[in-house]
Every structure is written in C-alpha cells, then in structure tokens.
Amino acid sequence: MCCPEETTTNAHLITTVQPNDRSIITIRSFSIVISILLACIVGSDQDIYDLPQRFFGDIKDISCQQDTSTSLQRDECDPKDVVLADHRQWRGEVGYWLGELSLYQSDGSPNESADWRKLFLFDITPN
Amino acid sequence: MAVQLEWFDILISSLISQFSSYHSLFDYSAYPYSSYKGFITGNVEGNAYRQRNVFMYPPSTEKDCRKRQSRNQSTIVGQGTCGINGNSLVFSADQNATTCNDNASLEGLYWGFIPTTTRLVGDNALLYQVFYPLPDGSASLIQSQLTTLTTGSLRTRTAQSFNQVGEATSASFYRERKVSKDEFFKELNNTIQSFNILPSDLCYMDGFTKKKYGSSTPGYEQCINHLQQSFEPLL
Numbered sequence: 001m002c003c004p005e006e007t008t009t010n011a012h013l014i015t016t017v018q019p020n021d022r023s024i025i026t027i028r029s030f031s032i033v034i035s036i037l038l039a040c041i042v043g044s045d046q047d048i049y050d051l052p053q054r055f056f057g058d059i060k061d062i063s064c065q066q067d068t069s070t071s072l073q074r075d076e077c078d079p080k081d082v083v084l085a086d087h088r089q090w091r092g093e094v095g096y097w098l099g100e101l102s103l104y105q106s107d108g109s110p111n112e113s114a115d116w117r118k119l120f121l122f123d124i125t126p127n
Numbered sequence: 128m129a130v131q132l133e134w135f136d137i138l139i140s141s142l143i144s145q146f147s148s149y150h151s152l153f154d155y156s157a158y159p160y161s162s163y164k165g166f167i168t169g170n171v172e173g174n175a176y177r178q179r180n181v182f183m184y185p186p187s188t189e190k191d192c193r194k195r196q197s198r199n200q201s202t203i204v205g206q207g208t209c210g211i212n213g214n215s216l217v218f219s220a221d222q223n224a225t226t227c228n229d230n231a232s233l234e235g236l237y238w239g240f241i242p243t244t245t246r247l248v249g250d251n252a253l254l255y256q257v258f259y260p261l262p263d264g265s266a267s268l269i270q271s272q273l274t275t276l277t278t279g280s281l282r283t284r285t286a287q288s289f290n291q292v293g294e295a296t297s298a299s300f301y302r303e304r305k306v307s308k309d310e311f312f313k314e315l316n317n318t319i320q321s322f323n324i325l326p327s328d329l330c331y332m333d334g335f336t337k338k339k340y341g342s343s344t345p346g347y348e349q350c351i352n353h354l355q356q357s358f359e360p361l362l
Binding site (some may be wrong): 033079080081083084085087088089090091092094095096097098099100101102103104105106108110119 | 225
C-alpha cells in the first residue's frame with residue numbers, strides 16, 4: 001500500500017534489487033532508457049522515471065516487496081491515512097479474547113513463582 | 128497487535144521503581160505465573176489500535192507461601208491472604224501508525240523512550256519487538272513476540288525475552304480464543320470466583336505503574352470499564 005510510483009530512482013534500484021535479480025535490473029534499465037527517449041520525443045514535462053512505472057507496473061511491485069525499509073518510499077505516505085482494518089491481522093485483533101497464559105524460565109521449566117528481579121543483569125533486590 | 132506487554136511491563140517498571148523508590152514496588156512474584164488467565168479486548172479505528180487487558184493470578188500454593196516466608200519474601204499484595212486469595216493487574220496499550228511503511232506496521236515509543244515495532248508477517252501473523260535503548264544510540268532486543276492467528280477465533284502468542292547481552296531469560300506461551308461478549312464476562316466472573324480475588328484487589332493495580340489504577344473504587348465494575356475502553360470512540 002505504501003509504494004509510491006514517483007519515488008523510484010536509479011539509486012533506489014541499485015540498493016533494492018538483489019544480485020539474483022539481474023533480469024529485473026536489465027529490464028528496468030531498459031525501460032528507463034526507453035522512457036528517456038519517449039520523454040525527449042514527446043516533450044513531456046513528467047519525471048522521466050514515472051514512465052517506466054506506467055509501462056512496467058508489475059516490475060515495480062516486485063521491487064517494492066523487496067525493499068520495505070527505504071525512506072524514499074515512506075516519505076510519500078501519510079500515517080494518518082493508514083487503515084489498520086484493511087489488514088486481516090489487525091481485523092483479527094478486534095473483539096474479546098480469553099487467554100490461558102504460561103511463563104517459562106530460561107531453562108524451559110514452568111515459572112512457578114516469577115522473580116523478575118533476576119531477569120535483568122543487575123540485581124535490584126534491596127540491600 | 129497482540130501486545131503482550133505484561134511481562135515486559137513488570138521488567139521495565141521494576142527498573143523504574145528501583146531508581147525512584149523501592150518501597151513503591153509491589154511484589155507480584157508472590158503469585159504463580161505458570162498458569163494464569165488473561166482477559167483481553169482489542170479494537171482498531173483508522174490507524175489506531177487499542178488493547179486493554181486484565182490478568183488474573185491464582186493464589187499461590189501453601190508450599191510456595193511457606194517457601195517465600197522462609198526467604199523473607201513478600202507473600203501477598205493487597206488485602207488477601209497467601210495461599211487463599213489470587214490477585215489481578217490491568218494493562219493498557221495504545222498505538223498509532225507513526226510511519227507509513229510496507230503494510231500497516233506500527234512503530235512507536237513505549238513509555239516515551241522504549242522503541243517498539245509491530246510488523247505484519249505473511250497474512251496470519253504479527254511480530255512485535257521491544258528494544259532497550261543503549262547510550263550509543265543503538266538498541267538491544269529485549270522482547271520478540273510472534274502472534275499467529277490460526278483461525279478467526281484462535282491465536283497463539285509466544286514471546287521470547289532477553290537480557291542486555293542477548294541471553295534468553297524467559298518465554299511466554301499464551302493460548303487465546305475469541306469469544307462473544309457474554310461468554311467473555313461470564314468467564315471473567317467465574318475466574319474471579321475460582322481465584323478468590325477480593326473486590327478490593329480487583330482491577331485495583333496498574334501493572335505498569337504499579338500504582339492504583341483509575342479513580343474509581345476497585346471491583347468488578349472497574350474491570351468492565353477498563354476492558355470496554357477498547358471500544359470507546361476515539362476523540
């Protein structure tokens with residue numbers, strides 16, 4: 001949902017495409033060359049990098065799935081517009097849940113009497 | 128987000144308490160954690176998620192009461208008696224999407240300084256992670272929790288907890304099922320009875336701050352009000 005069409009650049013391609021995806025690099029590089037030529041011929045004032053997205057939208061999607069950490073993508077999205085209910089997991093959270101809960105110690109044994117004071121490195125037991 | 132904050136809360140709040148006043152610390156290790164019950168409500172509205180929990184702990188065994196007494200450890204919190212009365216804690220979690228990334232993941236600071244992330248995994252799981260901020264600007268993973276929804280009404284949560292050098296310190300295993308509102312509150316009542324929790328200890332304590340929760344009188348009504356907050360419209 002957060003993969004804006006306008007943010008893909010050459011640098012983005014280099015950082016996001018994995019080594020085993022050389023075919024994608026080749027196709028996308030080719031598409032950019034085509035788009036530059038089209039932009040020159042048509043005289044469009046659009047960002048030349050928009051054009052390959054229009055022609056090769058499916059490739060854009062693949063690239064987007066590979067990189068979810070690039071700030072270039074996030075900048076185009078407004079967090080206020082996120083609708084959590086659009087996603088199955090978030091919808092699943094809605095409602096009333098009963099839980100049977102257990103806690104286990106680091107050796108795997110049930111924690112009969114939890115002593116959280118030992119869970120951190122420093123001892124917080126009072127003197 | 129299947130925010131399983133309870134155990135993490137206890138850790139962090141214990142640290143905070145250490146630096147403020149130890150005497151404000153309530154020793155919930157007086158209750159068994161091998162098997163206890165959670166009552167959890169959750170809701171999403173726009174980009175916001177809310178979760179309200181009430182956790183109920185059974186009375187300690189007589190053997191454990193004697194053991195703790197012999198070690199000069201506290202045996203009870205509140206008004207009850209060790210070995211006879213259980214107890215409860217309330218927890219709250221509110222998160223908003225603060226960044227716009229791949230697919231409705233949440234990022235934010237818990238308690239103002241503790242980085243947390245919740246990421247969707249595939250189409251049936253969420254990964255919630257909590258980090259401990261380090262002075263050099265990096266962060267150490269202290270909890271990693273996977274929630275898997277296996278059906279529309281069953282989910283399982285397992286959390287791994289770590290110390291600051293990455294050693295595993297504990298693991299939790301929460302088996303949860305979605306029920307109707309009626310069944311939920313019926314089971315809440317049954318648990319209060321079977322754990323013999325006194326009204327004065329019922330939804331009295333905030334699990335994170337370890338201070339009195341809310342301004343109302345503790346008791347069943349306070350539990351209901353707390354749990355229903357998940358469904359109140361956001362302002």
